[in-house]
Amino acid sequence: MGEVRCQLVDQLKVLDLQLEQKSQQLQDLTDYLRRRSEIEGEYARSLDKLSERKEPCSGQSVAQCWLVLLAQTRQESRDHSGLSEICRTTLTEPLTHCLEITQRLAKRAWRTYYQYQSDYVSAEGKLKEAEKQKQGASKKIEKRQCKVQEIQLKCTKARNDYLLNLAAANASMNKYYLQDISSLIDVSDVGYHLSLSRVLLAYLSSRSWCQQNLSGGLQQLQSAVSGLDQSQDRDNLLQTHTNTFCLPLRFHYQPHDGDQVCEVSTEQEIRGEMETRFQQLQSKLTVFTQETEEADKTLRAARSALLEGISDDDLDPPPSNSQTQGSLLHPQSPSQSQGQGGSNESLSSSSNRPSLARRRANLQETEILYCTVSHYYTDLHIRVRPKVVHYNNGGYGNDENEIQGDDGGGDDDKDNDDDNDDDANFELCLILLSESEGVSL
Numbered sequence: 001m002g003e004v005r006c007q008l009v010d011q012l013k014v015l016d017l018q019l020e021q022k023s024q025q026l027q028d029l030t031d032y033l034r035r036r037s038e039i040e041g042e043y044a045r046s047l048d049k050l051s052e053r054k055e056p057c058s059g060q061s062v063a064q065c066w067l068v069l070l071a072q073t074r075q076e077s078r079d080h081s082g083l084s085e086i087c088r089t090t091l092t093e094p095l096t097h098c099l100e101i102t103q104r105l106a107k108r109a110w111r112t113y114y115q116y117q118s119d120y121v122s123a124e125g126k127l128k129e130a131e132k133q134k135q136g137a138s139k140k141i142e143k144r145q146c147k148v149q150e151i152q153l154k155c156t157k158a159r160n161d162y163l164l165n166l167a168a169a170n171a172s173m174n175k176y177y178l179q180d181i182s183s184l185i186d187v188s189d190v191g192y193h194l195s196l197s198r199v200l201l202a203y204l205s206s207r208s209w210c211q212q213n214l215s216g217g218l219q220q221l222q223s224a225v226s227g228l229d230q231s232q233d234r235d236n237l238l239q240t241h242t243n244t245f246c247l248p249l250r251f252h253y254q255p256h257d258g259d260q261v262c263e264v265s266t267e268q269e270i271r272g273e274m275e276t277r278f279q280q281l282q283s284k285l286t287v288f289t290q291e292t293e294e295a296d297k298t299l300r301a302a303r304s305a306l307l308e309g310i311s312d313d314d315l316d317p318p319p320s321n322s323q324t325q326g327s328l329l330h331p332q333s334p335s336q337s338q339g340q341g342g343s344n345e346s347l348s349s350s351s352n353r354p355s356l357a358r359r360r361a362n363l364q365e366t367e368i369l370y371c372t373v374s375h376y377y378t379d380l381h382i383r384v385r386p387k388v389v390h391y392n393n394g395g396y397g398n399d400e401n402e403i404q405g406d407d408g409g410g411d412d413d414k415d416n417d418d419d420n421d422d423d424a425n426f427e428l429c430l431i432l433l434s435e436s437e438g439v440s441l
Contacts, residue, residue, distance in 0.1 A: 004173070008117075011181070015188075019106045022192060026099040029199070033087045033095070040084035047077035060233045065224040072217035079210045086206050091199050098195040102188070109184045116176065123169050130162045295376055302370040309363040 051073040055066075134155065238245050253262045266274060 012113075015106075015109075015184075018185075019102070019188070022102055022189075023099060026095050026102070029196075030092050030095045030099075033091045033203075037084045037086075037088035040080045040087065044077045044079075044081035044084060047073050047080065051077060060236055061224070061228045062233065065221070065228065068221050068224040072221055075213060075217055079213050083206050083210055086202070091202060094195050094199050098192060101191055105188050105190060109188050113184065116172075116180070120169075120172070123165055123172070127162065127165050127169070130158050130165065133158050134162070295373065299370075299373045302366065302373050306363075306366045306370045309359070309366050 051070050053070060055070065255262070264274075
């Protein structure tokens with residue numbers, strides 16, 4: 001009997017512990033959802049403040065990307081605000097209701113258990129009373145010989161009662177251990193797992209909904225980024241500021257002292273000189289054309305080097321932690337390492353790259369080189385134009401304009417010096433570009 005009583009006490013402790021654990025789990029989940037609601041609300045408010053930016057008025061693609069990014073931030077703020085409201089109201093109420101049902105069913109189970117305990121105590125008292133009656137009857141055998149028949153009858157009745165009570169107690173114990181314990185546990189767990197699964201499924205559905213909205217916004221942002229077009233933005237800028245960048249009016253001929261001749265004169269006196277000058281200008285034009293083509297090639301090479309330096313892969317995402325840990329935990333065999341030679345070469349090339357300061361210095365040198373070549377290329381178009389020289393003495397008369405090439409007039413030495421300086425600068429740019437960037441010219 002002592003062992004049975006100890007076992008019943010242990011069962012009570014286990015059931016109490018089970019009820020406490022379930023209550024604590026429900027309480028922890030409720031606290032988690034409330035705290036998650038607060039965090040989501042704070043995050044939604046922060047995103048809303050972040051999206052309160054001035055929207056640009058231009059229609060460029062960069063501005064379109066900015067608008068899409070702001071719209072995505074506002075949508076994500078609304079999504080997190082809705083998730084906060086769901087965690088605060090929709091998900092916590094079923095958990096509270098489940099906790100109340102669990103505690104109420106546990107109390108009912110306790111009342112049933114106490115009823116069985118009372119029946120057990122009553123049966124045990126009757127058993128003890130029957131044992132006392134048996135002992136008292138055995139002591140009075142010698143004193144009451146005349147009542148042997150009656151005492152034997154009482155003993156038989158007491159024994160029968162004892163056996164019946166013992167069988168009833170055993171049957172009650174068998175029923176309790178085989179059926180009632182499982183029934184009590186099932187009754188105490190009614191609706192617990194169902195409510196918990198519904199809450200978690202609702203949480204997963206909300207998270208999936210937010211993830212879909214986030215994926216859609218990221219796709220829109222990716223489409224906007226892929227639509228970046230420098231030429232289109234340049235055309236939009238020129239169209240927006242048409243009056244600023246429009247072609248000015250042509251220069252009109254302004255006669256002097258009533259001179260009505262508005263065309264180049266090819267009279268017999270100056271025809272030979274005009275033909276000579278034409279041949280000189282044509283030869284210089286051929287030289288300038290070759291220089292222009294060479295400068296154009298150099299400009300293209302400098303532009304390619306500058307774009308390559310600007311589009312450096314510093315913004316590439318680093319390898320994920322899972323891949324790094326997988327490579328550390330599972331080293332590859334030599335055959336696998338040979339099979340992945342391309343990736344290893346890319347990693348080694350990225351590790352052998354110069355430092356950030358060195359790359360920025362190279363980029364700055366490339367920018368200076370590109371600007372110098374571009375200036376020289378533009379200056380070629382200016383130098384190839386004929387100059388207007390005003391003669392004060394001799395020639396074709398006073399106050400008469402004549403079209404002169406680069407070799408005419410009194411500034412020949414100065415022009416030749418400028419040409420030599422420009423050629424030297426151009427050759428220096430070619431040498432710097434070929435040595436620093438490895439461009440074949």
